[in-house]
Amino acid sequence: MQHLEPMLGLDGRGSTRSTDIQQYRTRGPSGPLLFSGVVNAPTEADMADKATQIAKLLEPTVQSLGLELLGIEYLPAPGGATLRLYIDLPGGDGERHVGIEDCEAVSREVSAQLDVEDPISGNYTLEVSSPGVDRPLFTAQQFARFVGEQAKVTLKLPQDGRRRLQGRILKVEEETVHVEVEGQGGLAQEVAFGMGNVEKARLVPDWAALGYAPSKDTKGRGKAPKKNIPNKPAADGPSRAE
Secondary structure, eight states: OEEOOOEEEEOTTSOEEEEEEEEEEOOSOOSOOOOOSOOOOOOHHHHHHHHHHHHHHHHHHHHTTTOEEEEEEEEOOTTOEEEEEEEEOTTSOSSOOOOHHHHHHHHHHHHHHHHHHOOSOSOEEEEEEOOOSSOBOOSHHHHHHTTTSEEEEEEEEEETTEEEEEEEEEEEETTEEEEEEEOGGGOEEEEEEEGGGEEEEEEOOOHHHHTSSOEEOTTSOEEOOOSOOOOOOOTTSOOOOO
């Protein structure tokens, strides 16, 4: 098992903190293999369903460490799959943030459980990460927590002719999320979708509010970003895929 150096990222308050730690794990025979026949590649919807199954399996383990499993991304690839876990402190707010030691603890316990349960065939990479400013959204409760903020959503099935939406979260009613998007002619349009139709979703950071982009005054003129900007994330660490 090989450990990589963690990557520094930004939390919602604009401070630097460690967000990623990776472990590489190898399964299966080492010799050359020959397969024949046609294999259908998994769809993004299939990957989302697989991630949900694995999340239910691992959630009690993460909770036993005093942490919350926000959700899981499962990304199969020819060279091996990636299993990415997003963790946070219960409630997600407070003075303490998820650190390297939290990621390491979850990685150890989850790795041992995966060895026993064996839900993934073939080679795969296990990643454990804090959510970061572009926080992924996996449940209706997570959407409800960020009502009023911008989110980017990809649906499993098109709705009103669209699979990709970006707009402000208006409200959440049980398992239905309402967002305000830009419609025809630039007019605001409310779109509602069920969580069962969500393939993936993330918050869209307000870089101006975080001090990383010029803000605009009431006359639309740009203002310089804040001067107390923390260091940018390290470029030599592993990065999260969209």
